[in-house]
Amino acid sequence: MESPATRLERVLLGVLIALVFLTAISISDGMIVIFDEDFTMEDNRALVFPVLSIIIGVFVLSLRNAAGREHGEFFLDSWISREREEEMIPRLKKEQEDASVERMGGAWAELEKVHLEKSLEEE
Numbered sequence: 001m002e003s004p005a006t007r008l009e010r011v012l013l014g015v016l017i018a019l020v021f022l023t024a025i026s027i028s029d030g031m032i033v034i035f036d037e038d039f040t041m042e043d044n045r046a047l048v049f050p051v052l053s054i055i056i057g058v059f060v061l062s063l064r065n066a067a068g069r070e071h072g073e074f075f076l077d078s079w080i081s082r083e084r085e086e087e088m089i090p091r092l093k094k095e096q097e098d099a100s101v102e103r104m105g106g107a108w109a110e111l112e113k114v115h116l117e118k119s120l121e122e123e
Contacts, residue, residue, distance in 0.1 A: 005082040009063045012056050019053040 026032045031046035066074040066082065074082065081088055 003082050003084050003088075005063055005066075005076075005080045008080055009060055012060050012063075016053060016056045016060060019049050019056065023049040023053055 023032070026046040026049055027034060032050070062076070063080075066076070083091070
């Protein structure tokens, strides 16, 4: 199975293609003027398409650049896992078990504290 980062990269590539197409349409309709001395545009909102294209393009390139690294070395690994599902499921189960044991220990200590306070009040 694929990693979530691979799936996200595929979706972002589809969005990037659509945004590049919309940018081309905006240029052909004259909403974005490139080769003219007069830089007035009919619609400033048309600049959203090329700006988003650049941002998503950089994001896709950074995901592709991180493909060879180990999990945890890339700055987006805490948000988007690059691990395959077969590797990710055991790691997440282990983290969940560790967290539940820690919480149980804290709850047990709190219960002992309350019990000791009650026994000291009785004395």
